Amino acid sequence: MKTSAIGTNTKCPICGTPFNCFTAGKPKTYCSDLCREFNKYYNAVEDRLLKINFYDNKARKSLKSDLWALSNKIVIKKDKK
C-alpha cells in the first residue's frame, strides 16, 4: 500500500514521524513495530474487503459507515506536535 523513500531522514508512511531508516540490517520502512504491523493488517483488510461480494447496497453502505466511524477515531496524540 504505502511506501517511503530510503534515506537518512525518512518519514514513516503510516504516522509521518521522521526517523533514520539505516540500521545494521535491512533498512527500516516504518518508525515502529506498531506502524509496521498496522501496515500489514491494513493490507490484509484491503485485500479481503475488495473481495467481498455484498448482498445489497444496504450491507455495503453499513460497512462503509463503520469504516468511516473508525477513521474518525484517528487523532494526533498530545506528545506529537
Ligand SMILES: [Zn+2]
Ligand atoms: Zn510510524
